[in-house]
Amino acid sequence: MPAALAAQPTDTYTQALNAYRRGDFAAARARLEEVAAVTPTHAEARHLLAVLLAREQCYTEAETHFLAAMRNAPQRHDFRCNHALSLHERGDSEQAATLFRNVLESQPAFAPALNGLGGALFKLGDLAGAEQAFRRALQSQPSNAQHHNNLGNVLKERGLPEQALPCYRQALSLQPGYSEAGFNLGVTLKELDRHEEARGCFERVLQLKPDYPQAAEQLEQVAAFWREPIKGKRLVLRPYGEQDAPFLHRCFRDADFMAHYHQFLSTGEPLARLKAALRNAALSLSWRSRAADWVIHRPGEIKHSTEHPIGIINLADLDLHHRRAELLIGIPAGQKRHAGAALEATLLVMDFAFNRARLNKLTSLVYEGNGYAQRNTLELGFKQEGFRPQHLRVAGQGYLGVFENGLTVADFRANQRLARLSRRLLGWDVTEENHE
Numbered sequence: 001m002p003a004a005l006a007a008q009p010t011d012t013y014t015q016a017l018n019a020y021r022r023g024d025f026a027a028a029r030a031r032l033e034e035v036a037a038v039t040p041t042h043a044e045a046r047h048l049l050a051v052l053l054a055r056e057q058c059y060t061e062a063e064t065h066f067l068a069a070m071r072n073a074p075q076r077h078d079f080r081c082n083h084a085l086s087l088h089e090r091g092d093s094e095q096a097a098t099l100f101r102n103v104l105e106s107q108p109a110f111a112p113a114l115n116g117l118g119g120a121l122f123k124l125g126d127l128a129g130a131e132q133a134f135r136r137a138l139q140s141q142p143s144n145a146q147h148h149n150n151l152g153n154v155l156k157e158r159g160l161p162e163q164a165l166p167c168y169r170q171a172l173s174l175q176p177g178y179s180e181a182g183f184n185l186g187v188t189l190k191e192l193d194r195h196e197e198a199r200g201c202f203e204r205v206l207q208l209k210p211d212y213p214q215a216a217e218q219l220e221q222v223a224a225f226w227r228e229p230i231k232g233k234r235l236v237l238r239p240y241g242e243q244d245a246p247f248l249h250r251c252f253r254d255a256d257f258m259a260h261y262h263q264f265l266s267t268g269e270p271l272a273r274l275k276a277a278l279r280n281a282a283l284s285l286s287w288r289s290r291a292a293d294w295v296i297h298r299p300g301e302i303k304h305s306t307e308h309p310i311g312i313i314n315l316a317d318l319d320l321h322h323r324r325a326e327l328l329i330g331i332p333a334g335q336k337r338h339a340g341a342a343l344e345a346t347l348l349v350m351d352f353a354f355n356r357a358r359l360n361k362l363t364s365l366v367y368e369g370n371g372y373a374q375r376n377t378l379e380l381g382f383k384q385e386g387f388r389p390q391h392l393r394v395a396g397q398g399y400l401g402v403f404e405n406g407l408t409v410a411d412f413r414a415n416q417r418l419a420r421l422s423r424r425l426l427g428w429d430v431t432e433e434n435h436e
């Protein structure tokens with residue numbers, strides 16, 4: 001240890017403080033450890049060292065320095081407040097709430113303690129107490145953006161998203177670069193199905209902070225492509241709409257069609273109720289419904305007032321966290337069963353799933369006895385991952401086995417047959433990630 005340090009601990013502390021302020025935390029910690037070793041009663045140095053250690057999640061070491069700092073400066077309520085915050089961050093929110101309250105007994109308007117108490121109570125599920133604490137913090141510091149953001153989080157959690165919106169907006173008005181508040185505003189708008197506004201929020205957040213994966217994920221969930229038609233060379237896939245109710249109603253009441261498409265989908269819905277369901281579904285996006293559904297058309301047909309759809313195709317059980325979905329397709333038998341339509345529609349949805357929605361895996365479940373569908377599934381590059389005998393109970397028919405098939409994005413990209421088929425049927429290679 002340099003001999004000069006013992007005579008000048010204040011100078012070393014000043015060096016540490018300057019390093020901390022410029023973001024050089026390693027240098028700050030080294031200088032503070034020197035001060036603490038030579039002058040263990042230096043309360044400010046012990047406190048700042050504790051803050052740095054807590055930042056690095058070295059909570060046991062931090063606790064030692066917090067206690068020393070408070071022992072040598074018992075009047076410093078900011079030390080006690082940061083100690084409580086450290087306890088909250090390490091998961092002991094109950095003790096943290098007690099310590100925040102102790103600070104507030106002597107300093108009832110100390111905003112950091114009120115904000116910390118609100119955070120601890122929020123974590124403990126006491127939403128009413130958290131709201132009260134954040135509102136008191138705002139009375140003391142009405143221009144503090146963090147308090148507005150935190151109050152918004154409580155109101156949103158209480159099921160009051162409309163009341164949360166002005167809190168987030170006020171936080172952003174006070175601090176335009178507050179990416180967390182912008183993110184929270186976007187999530188709340190998304191959950192209110194105000195998709196365009198939410199999309200704008202996430203885009204602004206990513207401009208401020210490009211490395212914000214949660215914002216990128218949320219932006220993807222409200223992307224416009226979920227409700228846009230998918231156009232191929234001979235087909236157009238249009239998202240379900242109320243005008244599709246008569247066609248879907250006929251499909252669902254076609255026993256032969258449903259035996260291959262989906263045996264366990266409710267088929268008894270009245271047409272009026274189906275129309276209402278489709279009308280409501282059009283207002284929501286796939287992140288909420290966990291599905292993406294299209295009606296298959298010939299391109300010219302969607303321009304006419306009387307449409308003649310030829311089939312349906314879906315991404316069901318859509319899981320955007322695990323990035324997977326189940327692929328279903330159904331084209332009713334008869335004169336509208338155009339040759340190649342199922343293949344082209346499937347290629348279009350594969351392209352959508354892997355290149356637009358960036359899924360990692362598609363699955364396909366095929367009923368036992370439908371050998372034609374199972375062979376076609378395997379020829380498209382799916383791998384049979386299992387067979388579940390007597391897996392589903394069919395009313396009046398006993399039990400039915402199910403083939404389980406999967407296609408990962410890696411296998412999709414490497415599939416030369418899909419590349420050739422898509423170039424021929426669509427005019428582009430769907431297996432290429434950036435083919436547009």
